[in-house]
Amino acid sequence: MTNLRSKAIISLGSNLPLGEMSPRQILSAATQEIALLMGEQCQVSRFFQTPCFPAGAGPDYINAALAVETDLEPEALLQVLHSVEAKFARLREQRWGMRTLDLDLISLGEAVLPDPAVHKEWRDLPLEEQKTQTPAQLILPHPRMQDRAFVLVPVCDLAPDWQHPILGKTAVELCAALPKTDLEAVQPL
Numbered sequence: 433m434t435n436l437r438s439k440a441i442i443s444l445g446s447n448l449p450l451g452e453m454s455p456r457q458i459l460s461a462a463t464q465e466i467a468l469l470m471g472e473q474c475q476v477s478r479f480f481q482t483p484c485f486p487a488g489a490g491p492d493y494i495n496a497a498l499a500v501e502t503d504l505e506p507e508a509l510l511q512v513l514h515s516v517e518a519k520f521a522r523l524r525e526q527r528w529g530m531r532t533l534d535l536d537l538i539s540l541g542e543a544v545l546p547d548p549a550v551h552k553e554w555r556d557l558p559l560e561e562q563k564t565q566t567p568a569q570l571i572l573p574h575p576r577m578q579d580r581a582f583v584l585v586p587v588c589d590l591a592p593d594w595q596h597p598i599l600g601k602t603a604v605e606l607c608a609a610l611p612k613t614d615l616e617a618v619q620p621l
Contacts, residue, residue, distance in 0.1 A: 437503050438541030441591060442466070442513065443574070443583045445534040447484060447493040450521055455494040456621065458520055458533055463498055465516050466535075475499045477589035479621045482582040490530035494621070497538070497586035506540050506570055513537060538583060539573040542597045551575060551598060573597060578606045581614040589620075 444462060446455035453461065456479055467474045477497040484490045502509060513535040520533040544551055546569055554567055554575035567575075573596060577583045584607040587594060594603045607615065 436541075437501050438543070439591075440500050440502050440504075440509055440540045441538040441587060441594065442498045442500070443534075443536040443538050443577075443586065444496045444498060445482075445493045445536075445582070446520075446532055447491045448530050448532045450532045455532075459494055459496055462516055462520060462533055462535070463496075465519060466498060466500065466512070469512050469516065470500055470502060470504075472500050472502065475590055477586040480582070480586055480589075481619045481621055482585075483617050484530075493582065495582045495586055495618070497583070497590045499590055502540075506537070506543060506545060506572060509540065510537055510570055536574055536583075537570070537572065538577050538587065539594070539597070543572045544597050545570055545572040548598060555598075578609075581607070581610050581618045584610065585615065585618040 444459050446458045449455065450458055459479060463474055463476050475498065480495050482493045482495050484492055504512065517533050517535055522531055522533050551571055554571050557565065557575075574583070577587075578596065578599060584603060587603045588607045592602065592604045595601065596606060599606070601609075
């Protein structure tokens with residue numbers, strides 16, 4: 433990537449309190465922290481209550497999406513997000529476990545990382561393998577965003593015309609392809 437400014441879309445989620453802070457308060461504070469560290473104004477979607485994924489893995493989540501213009505390279509941006517997670521006591525003890533804060537880099541401009549073939553491999557990974565495998569490198573756009581209402585509904589709230597650089601569909605089109613029951617489970621707060 434070059435040092436051109438790109439719009440980053442970040443998914444935020446929380447389903448555990450931190451001290452006296454509720455998951456909703458954590459997301460509000462995390463968006464402020466991201467803006468502070470990035471030195472940029474952030475756009476934030478409404479907050480949504482969503483069922484824990486996978487089902488039964490813990491309490492419901494509060495989810496949102498955030499957009500920010502940046503000239504950071506993808507790995508540097510990911511490090512900023514990990515530093516914010518650490519500030520809110522994020523522990524990486526189990527894949528898809530409960531957490532005080534989860535920040536996922538969904539997209540960064542038109543970036544496709546590391547390449548379309550590896551992206552397709554991770555996008556098509558069966559669910560059972562997704563539970564145990566973690567990529568060794570950053571994959572953009574997020575390889576399973578198109579399958580997750582808890583990501584797409586907030587992204588649609590924030591950037592409905594965002595277009596997936598591989599699938600060629602807008603956030604609204606991707607959202608419309610999800611099962612109705614998945615969409616109905618994402619409730620605005």
